[in-house]
Amino acid sequence: TKSEMKQGFGSSGAVVVATLGALNEFFQTGINKEKIYNLGCKTIWEVQGYGSGIDIAAATYGGIVKFLKGEIPEKVEFKDFPIVVGNTGFKAKSKPIIESVQVFEKKYPEVFESIYDNIGQLTKRALQAFKENDLETLGELMNINHGFLYALGVSSEILEKLVFASRKAGALGAKLSGAGIGDNMIALASPGSEKKIAEAIREAGGEPTVARIDEGLKIEEVK
Amino acid sequence: TKSEMKQGFGSSGAVVVATLGALNEFFQTGINKEKIYNLGCKTIWEVQGYGSGIDIAAATYGGIVKFLKGEIPEKVEFKDFPIVVGNTGFKAKSKPIIESVQVFEKKYPEVFESIYDNIGQLTKRALQAFKENDLETLGELMNINHGFLYALGVSSEILEKLVFASRKAGALGAKLSGAGIGDNMIALASPGSEKKIAEAIREAGGEPTVARIDEGLKIEEVK
Known part of the structure; x- marks a missing residue:
């Protein structure tokens, strides 16, 4: 996922997911999107201290995502x-x-x-x-x-x-x-x-x- | 009640109430505010075909009025x-x-x-x-x-x-x-x-x- 927006449209979430995806590819860890989503949420909570994780879900799964806090996001x-x-x-x-x-x-x-x-x-x-x-x-x-x-x-x-x-x-x-x-x-x-x-x-x-x-x-x- | 607004701030209600008040005074019918309020509502319903009557209530009683459709307005x-x-x-x-x-x-x-x-x-x-x-x-x-x-x-x-x-x-x-x-x-x-x-x-x-x-x-x- 690329983000050309310089501010405020889930770009930090997109960067987190892109980085996790790149690391996953580089180290061939082969983890799936659900795991990437979970790791992404963990990252923003540690860095920001808050966040629903919806940006991470959107950046990971793309498309339209049904998002309920605490549940695995579903593609729509x-x-x-x-x-x-x-x-x-x-x-x-x-x-x-x-x-x-x-x-x-x-x-x-x-x-x-x-x-x-x-x-x-x-x-x-x-x-x-x-x-x-x-x-x-x-x-x-x-x-x-x-x-x-x-x-x-x-x-x-x-x-x-x-x-x-x-x-x-x-x-x-x-x-x-x-x-x-x-x-x-x-x-x-x-x-x-x-x-x-x-x-x-x-x-x-x-x-x-x-x-x-x-x-x-x-x-x-x-x- | 005078209305210096040329549009849309309950001025038609104010005119109705003022007219009823003037007629009441002129003919010395001695009807009270509740009756004026009821007559005012009747007037706008006949002319406009709709309206909650809140403008009539505000123009009749003034001040702050507690208004519930179908109930007599109360001053607050x-x-x-x-x-x-x-x-x-x-x-x-x-x-x-x-x-x-x-x-x-x-x-x-x-x-x-x-x-x-x-x-x-x-x-x-x-x-x-x-x-x-x-x-x-x-x-x-x-x-x-x-x-x-x-x-x-x-x-x-x-x-x-x-x-x-x-x-x-x-x-x-x-x-x-x-x-x-x-x-x-x-x-x-x-x-x-x-x-x-x-x-x-x-x-x-x-x-x-x-x-x-x-x-x-x-x-x-x-x-």
């Missing part, structure tokens, strides 16, 4: 679809964001628990939409999900600019990605609208990248 | 606090917005029911915050509430601009008001920050009004 079948990533240009530090959410969570436990429940329900529904290749529903779920993340307090002015610019340019859905506040948002493009969305993101002050869902860890060449 | 005790209203300049029609929410509600009934539940919980908590004059909590509740409204699909680019501009300028909380998409947002000002918030709203493209919570229907002069 899907048809190829275009996404546009919009970088806010603002590097948000995950740790203080997570901590500020935790402060609110302590003060409003029922509300926050309900938001987490809802996000879980939306995700289940999204799995179904992936299976049915129902991009319209997927986009709606992304928009609703973004609203819940907003309620948690992790959206920002620049994220909203990029999210609304994408929607106006024809995105079926748009949401922040990761811990929020800065870093990236992603938009689900309706067929053929990638370029228009990318331009809209750039005009709104973001750095767009038209992307496709790729496979995970792979060895491209060994000399 | 509070200490005076400053709010800044930001007009988006965009007149949103309530009916199509409500209808588009209903379409989503049909498709995602559990999620939308949960959002309504949460909004109800936040409102109960807000009543307590009013009693305790806990403006900080009130602001947080406004922000969370706005997130839920966003999840319903009724925020917009311009509303987000004004909401984030207000927060950055020192508002304790900010949220859309009414049906959303356009019309107005309101910001709860921290003491002394009204002017700064008003300026920020203007810079962000909105029309600010620094306001205070006033009493409801009153007869100012009879000649």
Whole structure:
């Protein structure tokens, strides 16, 4: 897995997995993806001290991954679809964001628990939409999900600019990605609208990248 | 009640209540506020064909009103606090917005029911915050509430601009008001920050009004 993003889109997870994959190849240890995933999680927990491991799962398995903390990630079948990533240009530090959410969570436990429940329900529904290749529903779920993340307090002015610019340019859905506040948002493009969305993101002050869902860890060449 | 807003902040409700109040005074019918509230609701239902009646309640009773559809509105005790209203300049029609929410509600009934539940919980908590004059909590509740409204699909680019501009300028909380998409947002000002918030709203493209919570229907002069 290569990462050309300079900031905040699971790049540290990607680097960890790529390094583990390269070492695995070099030493011919022959460990499988599940083991690489576990080692990757161990690495980020030791270095960062936190993290769900979802970045490691995405980088290891690629594609669309069903991720539940404490369970082995599962690959989800899907048809190829275009996404546009919009970088806010603002590097948000995950740790203080997570901590500020935790402060609110302590003060409003029922509300926050309900938001987490809802996000879980939306995700289940999204799995179904992936299976049915129902991009319209997927986009709606992304928009609703973004609203819940907003309620948690992790959206920002620049994220909203990029999210609304994408929607106006024809995105079926748009949401922040990761811990929020800065870093990236992603938009689900309706067929053929990638370029228009990318331009809209750039005009709104973001750095767009038209992307496709790729496979995970792979060895491209060994000399 | 006077309304200097030219659009979308319960002005039609205010006009209805003011007219009923004037007629009541003129004909010396001596009906009380509860009766005026009921007549006001009847009027908007006949003219608009919809409406919760909350605008009528606010215009009749003034101050802070606890409003539950089908129940007589209750006045809530509070200490005076400053709010800044930001007009988006965009007149949103309530009916199509409500209808588009209903379409989503049909498709995602559990999620939308949960959002309504949460909004109800936040409102109960807000009543307590009013009693305790806990403006900080009130602001947080406004922000969370706005997130839920966003999840319903009724925020917009311009509303987000004004909401984030207000927060950055020192508002304790900010949220859309009414049906959303356009019309107005309101910001709860921290003491002394009204002017700064008003300026920020203007810079962000909105029309600010620094306001205070006033009493409801009153007869100012009879000649």
